[in-house]
Each structure stands twice: as C-alpha cells, then as structure tokens.
Amino acid sequence: MNAKDVMNTADPAPGTGRAFYFAGWAVFVLSILLALSGGKTSQPHSLLPFWVTIAAQVAVSLAYFVGCLLSTRWRSKRTRRYFSPYLLGACGWLFFFLLFWILDHLAG
Numbered sequence: 001m002n003a004k005d006v007m008n009t010a011d012p013a014p015g016t017g018r019a020f021y022f023a024g025w026a027v028f029v030l031s032i033l034l035a036l037s038g039g040k041t042s043q044p045h046s047l048l049p050f051w052v053t054i055a056a057q058v059a060v061s062l063a064y065f066v067g068c069l070l071s072t073r074w075r076s077k078r079t080r081r082y083f084s085p086y087l088l089g090a091c092g093w094l095f096f097f098l099l100f101w102i103l104d105h106l107a108g
Contacts, residue, residue, distance in 0.1 A: 017078070017079075017082045018082075020082050021081065021082045021084075021085065024057075024060070024082075024083070024084070024085030024086045024089070025085045027053050027056055027057060027085070027086070027089065028057065028085045028086075028088060028089040030049075030053050031050060031053035031054060031057065031089060031093070034049050034050040034053060035050055053089075054089075054090075054093055056086075057086050057089035057090040057093070058090045060083065060086040060090075061083070061086050061087050061089075061090040061091075064083040064086070064087065067079075
C-alpha cells in the first residue's frame, strides 16, 4: 500500500461527509427556527415539522453511537466532526426538555 492508497481509504467521499455536516447544521438551525416561530402568529401552526427535525437529530445521533460501538472507523475525529451538529442538536434539545420538565415539577 502506498501513500495514495492510504489517502483514498481514509476518506472515500469527502464531499459526501461535508454535505452531511452542512445538512446537520441546517437541520439544527431549522429546529431552532421552528421552535421560536410558534408565538408570532395568531393562527396555530403544526408542531410536526419541529418534531420531525428533533427525531432526525436523535436518529442520526443514535446511529452514530451504534456505529461507534461496532466500528473503530466511526470513532475517528473526522467522522465525529461530520456528526457533531446532530449530536449538538439532540443533546441540546434533551437538555432543554429535561430542564423545563424539572422546573415545571419544582414550580408546580
């Protein structure tokens, strides 16, 4: 195996990983915008798009955790970077849901 083969096996599709990374940030920002858009209109809107973005972030994060358990390649910094927006979104929303749940039970 020469240096060129090593470079090709390290990241077979860098454009795909980069697109996945930017799609993760788009889903994360969209979830924030959907969460903040509820109180601005007098007409009720559907919460389905918000929950779909949350479900997508959680599903991708769970797939990443399973991949880390099964393969050493998924534990690399490069792979973790591609999944970081999904992990941030899933963990961030989980934190907010738990925080508001605890505050509701303490105040209620």
